[in-house]
Amino acid sequence: MSMIAAFYSGKSILITGATGFLGKVLMEKLLRTSPDLKVIYILVRPKAGQTLQQRIFQILNSKLFEKVKEVCPNVHEKIRAIYADLSQNDFAISKEDMQELLSCTNVIFHCAATVRFDDTLRHAVQLNVTATRQLLLMASQMPKLEVFIHISTAYSNCNLKHIDEVIYPCPVEPKKIIDSLEWLDDAIIEEIAPKLIRDWPNIYTYTKALGEMVVQQESRNLNIAIIRPSIVGATWQEPFPGWVDNVNGPNGLIIAAGKGFLRALKATPKAVADLIPVDTVVNLTLAVGWYTAVHRPKSTLVYHSTSGNFNPCNWHKMGVQVLATFEKIPFERAFRRPYANFTSNNFTSLYWNAVSHRAPAIIYDCYLRLTGRKPRMTKLMNQILRTASMLEYFINRSWEWSTYNTEMLMSELSPEDQRVFNFDVRQLNWLEYIENYVLGVKKYLLKEDMAGIPEAxxxxxxxxxxxxxxxxxxxxxxxxxxxxxxxxxxxxxxxxxxxxxxxxxxxxxxxxxxx
Ligand SMILES: CCCCCCCCCCCCCCCCCCCCCCCCCC(=O)SCCNC(=O)CCNC(=O)[C@H](O)C(C)(C)COP(=O)(O)OP(=O)(O)OC[C@H]1O[C@@H](n2cnc3c(N)ncnc32)[C@H](O)[C@@H]1OP(=O)(O)O
Ligand SMILES: NC(=O)C1=CN([C@@H]2O[C@H](COP(=O)(O)OP(=O)(O)OC[C@H]3O[C@@H](n4cnc5c(N)ncnc54)[C@H](OP(=O)(O)O)[C@@H]3O)[C@@H](O)[C@H]2O)C=CC1
Structure with a gap:
């Protein structure tokens, strides 16, 4: 019997960000391995014209949850969606709901965040810092709480080259920033933002670092652990390989390359492509939840969920395999044949952008105009190039993340737990993983039918x-x-x-x- 699965049985678990990429996989694994858990509270907001119930219904009826229903047919009864907006005071949770959460919750997984690199400082601080503080305050009023897991990012200290599993101080106290945002107006905030974030590459990584500091400062006597995943990619094994559901990180670029829009990328071929499958992150997260609750470490432990020092793969190898997969399983209605060039040279990159990206887009738009249609390629190309430039920082550098805590935890697991909650990426075969990843992008993101491959x-x-x-x-x-x-x-x-x-x-x- 898995000790980890047994730990979550009968528990009331609160998840923030359950409608996100990581949150869905976390919820799925919990329900599949501990079907007799008591309840999962999820804090959800209505979105894109859908009510809370419609959103939950759609998630639970998606392919991701098919396996769960075999072991947990009453999955709908296990999920209790609570209306909440994490950017509001008290999360805008009703009094009754708040009472229930405070009195029943045993475990908290805090996954919610804004992951946009270009968010405003005000919104990013609200979500990634203030909401974390607020949740910690709530946690401190929960008499039955056993553990609080905070999901951060391996890039929260990407201004350093070697990163240990410790919380690093930020130059400006989070509390000072939160306070000043209350009275400063938006224009001034945006003006001071670059000075505040200093050598962090964007507001996202900076506010995630502030979030960690808040966890350290507000931990009181709570039992807390922090997980720092690197670039979270499609599922490796569970519930099935290649599942992915948004265009963040590499996903958007894989689509752009597979459709023939993106044909060159400013990247350092030898730099480590520190991708980590989402199911690996989830397995580590659940194992950390169990370990922290049962062993109650004296201080807040940080766990790196990275692949680079266990089983490194570089961008060149990854790119070659992505292209090889496009040959076997091409995407439909490509604009041009997929081809991609990684260059770390500024001049070459400018050249490729002009010749391989902008020129074909302009020619195609001329063709659209001449045939009486609305031009759209230049706009799309600008969007892709903007996204690629935002990710450039991460594909032109390598980092070293120490993994003492992660390795320690691996050795603490029973053989059964090591199998059921496997987070050992040494076993990952990159070529197979990338092929499944690209296939997953085609099937689950682009919703393309495999029967269309000959035509493609x-x-x-x-x-x-x-x-x-x-x-x-x-x-x-x-x-x-x-x-x-x-x-x-x-x-x-x-x-x-x-x-x-x-x-x-x-x-x-x-x-x-x-x-
Ligand atoms: C010799 C061999 C060579 C071989 C070569 C072979 C080559 C083979 C090539 C193959 C490539 C394989 C390797 C790839 C490298 C991967 C690097 C990954 C690094 C990741 C680092 C992550 C580290 C940190 C990890 C973390 O810790 S956190 C998670 C990371 N967080 C993010 O990744 C958020 C990013 N995003 C935003 O920050 C915003 O999205 C924003 C972009 C500002 C847009 O912003 P905006 O312009 O306002 O646009 P939107 O309104 O958002 O969207 C407007 C429209 O664009 C769509 N769209 C939004 N996004 C994206 C996106 N990405 N990609 C594409 N489309 C997107 C959206 O669907 C909407 O379409 P529509 O609905 O209009 O049709
Ligand atoms: N994806 C990655 O590559 C990496 C992610 N991480 C971390 O993992 C965690 C999860 O990321 P991921 O799943 O990829 O991100 P997603 O963007 O997919 O999910 C974010 C989640 O946060 C929720 N959320 C955002 N704003 C609010 C709000 N105001 N009120 C309520 N809920 C809100 C979203 O809800 P809604 O659906 O309503 O928008 C969604 O459920 C984050 O903490 C991120 O920093 C760390 C490293 C890498």
Whole structure:
């Protein structure tokens, strides 16, 4: 019997961010491995015209939850959705709901965050710092609480090269920032933001670092642990390989490359691509929840959920495998044939952007205009290039994350727990994982049918022919223009023609001799 699964049985568990990528996989694994847990409270807000109930219904009826229903048929009864907006005071939770949460919760998983790199400082602080503080305050009023797990990011200290499993202080106290945001107006906040974030690459990583500091300062006598995942990718094994559901991180770029929009990326090929499958992060998170509740470490432990020092893969290897998978399982209706170049050189990157990205977009938009349609490619290309430039920081550097706590925990697990809650990425086969990842992007994000693969391959062949035709025509036009204007070009042309003629004559003569 798994000790971890047994620990969660009969428990009332509160999850924030349960509608997000990580939160869904966490909820799924909990319900599948501990179907007799008491209840999972999830703090949800209505979104995109959907009520709370509609959102939960959609999640629980998705493919991700198919396996759960086999072991936990009453899965709908196990989930209790509570209306909450984490950017509001007291999370806008009703008094009755708050009372229930305070009196019943045994375990908290705090996953909610704004993960946008370009969010406003005010909103990012509200979500990633103030809401964390508020949740800790709530936690301190929960008599039955056994453990509080805070999900941070391995990049919260990405201004350092070597990162230990400790909480690093930020130059400005989170409390001071929270207080000043109360009276400063938005324009001033945006003006001071770059000065505040200093050598952090964006507001997201900076506010996640502040969030960790808040956890340390407000921990009181709570039993807390922090998980720091690196770049969270599609599922590796559970509940099935390749599941993914949003365009964050590598996902959007894989789509852009597979559809032939993105053909070059400013990346350092040898830099470590520190991807970590989402199910690995979830397994570690659940194991940490159990360990922290049962062993009650004296201080707040930080666990790195990274792959680089266990089983490193670099961007070159990853890119090559992504491209190889596009050959086997192409995406439908590609704009151009998938091809990608990683370059770390600024000039080359500018060149590729002009020639491989902007020029084809402009030509295609001209074609759309001429055929009476609305141009859209330049706008889309600008969006992709903006996204790629926001991710550049992370694909041009390598970090070293120490993993003492993660390794210690691995050795504390029973063989059964090591199997059921496997977070040992040494066993991960990158080539297989990336192939499943790309397949998952096609199936679950793009919702493309596998039956369309032959047609997609045909489409790519047509694009290749168009490409050859275009290049030949371009070459002939340029050459014709050159010959018309330059004596030098004419000389070269006559030299080539006479050389070919002589070669052919010699070849003919020697073949006649043999006969
Ligand atoms: C020789 C060999 C060579 C071989 C070469 C082979 C090459 C093969 C190539 C293959 C590539 C394989 C390797 C890839 C490298 C991956 C690097 C990953 C690094 C990740 C680091 C993460 C570290 C930290 C991890 C963490 O700790 S946290 C998680 C990370 N957090 C994020 O990733 C949020 C980012 N995002 C935003 O920050 C905002 O999204 C924002 C972008 C500002 C837009 O913002 P905005 O312009 O306002 O646009 P939106 O309104 O958001 O969206 C407007 C429209 O664009 C869509 N769209 C939103 N996003 C994205 C996105 N990404 N990608 C695409 N589309 C997106 C959205 O669907 C909407 O479409 P629509 O609905 O209009 O149709
Ligand atoms: N994805 C990654 O690569 C990495 C993620 N992380 C961390 O993991 C955690 C989860 O990330 P991930 O699942 O990818 O992110 P998502 O963006 O997929 O999910 C974010 C979750 O937070 C919720 N949320 C955001 N704002 C509010 C609000 N005002 N009120 C209530 N809920 C809110 C979202 O709800 P809604 O659905 O309503 O928007 C959603 O459930 C985060 O803490 C992130 O920092 C760390 C490293 C890497």
């Amino acid at each position: 391959k045909q489409h790519l062949k047509r694009l290749r022919n168009i490409h050859y035709l275009f290049n030949t025509a371009l070459f002939l036009i340029v050459w014709r223009l050159l010959i018309a204007r330059s004596q030098m070009a004419r000389n070269v042309w006559f030299f080539i023609v006479s050389f070919c003629y002589k070669f052919l004559s010699y070849f003919r003569a020697s073949s006649t001799l043999k006969v």
